[in-house]
Amino acid sequence: MTARANAAPAIDMRNVSKRFQTEAGPVDALRPTDLTIAPGEIVGLLGFSGAGKSTLLRLMNMLETPTTGVVQVAGADLTSLGEAPLRRQRRKIGMIFQLFNLLSHETALGNVAFALRVAGVGRRERRERAREALKVVGLEDKVDAYPAQLSGGQRQRVAIARALVNEPDVLLCDEATSALDPHTSLSILRFLKRLNAERGTTIVIVTHDIKVADYVCQRCAIMQDGAIREWIDMSDPRPASPLGQFFLETAKGWTDETVLPDGSA
């Protein structure tokens, strides 16, 4: 860890913003934001719906193109890369999603092998490596199952195997456990923690669930209205903003005295 602390950041964003043009006019999904994440960190982006956390995450692999700013991830400036180099760089940045986003016409093996197929890995090798990745997530017996035949937790494991098969430096998680029941969520989160401990994978987790952030993350950005309001160290959380305090209360359990983030009781 000490060696890594001096290394270049896993993610470095400077003055990054995102403005969407809608029928109703421009919407600032993300106001100009700076953010640095060190290799091996697990960082949470916490906020309510529409706070801009998913937009911020999707900027980290250029699923969204920033309106302004520079996005450096895994040692390259994504905003200055051409299309082919950007695609290669994306293999170093895995991503998983709330609704898993698996290919319905491919088996578990086919879904994981997809990430290797687009990288030009030969059929035999990609089947072997995909099988290995499915073993890592505990699905060695579901290799030939289609997503429709799998439970939500199993589907997310397939998606994780797909994200990890290229051995990424960074894993982006967009509400990855929001559609799962609590015990499945916990087992997925444990897996992410283990992944971080064993491989040193940098993990960024978008969630509106403070329990997720509390259990997995080392620090959290509290987001609201397209901006990071404050950073919270999860080992010693002392939120200053009403929103941060509300989240902390939520982690401890709501009471009749819990104050809502807008100040109302």
Place this chain on the structure above:
Amino acid sequence: MFDALVQYGDLLQKAIWETLLMVGITMGVAIIVGGPLGLVLYLTGRGGLMERRWFNEVLGYAVNALRSFPFIILLVILIPVTRFLVGTSIGPRAAAVGLSVAAIPFFARLVEQSLRDVPRGVVDAAISAGASYAQIVRLVLLPEAMPALVSSLTITAISFIAYSAVAGAIGAGGIGDLAIRYGYYRFETEVMIWCVIVMFVLVQLTQWLGSWAARAVDKR
């Protein structure tokens, strides 16, 4: 009733082949031209992978314009083109020109809609895995939309079996032609009834085949 079948059996058989030829050519052109056109409409449309608003608008208007022609008028307008391509304006091959021109935008819109129904998140996952646009089309969009594409093909085939009968009005040949010339102009009601029965069977067979194929490719 069966006397008519004996008497006109050969004509009916010829008409069936002519209808199959017309619809076959039409479906071939619909797939080869209409399919890619639908893909382009989808890719350049709002929120598409290669969004080009102006291009998409113009293309959309062109497709709609073609679709607004009453079919029989389209056939008449296309007569010079048909003469140029086939050398004649009557017969099943000539009718296939008009049918194909009508089928291209029809199928294209169905393809566009089928692709639109592929969840955006699946495309996001492919992009984040480092897939190129060509790979996304080939490995994600087309296979994921395949059940819907097969259904679109079935709908197109059945619609154009019916359209091919309309083309009979301008001497296309085929079952519709037979029904008009013998059943209507010569008051041979039994021929008319047999024509309707044959059309019914063709449509049913197409639907069965289409539904079976759609189920076979659907893993959801």
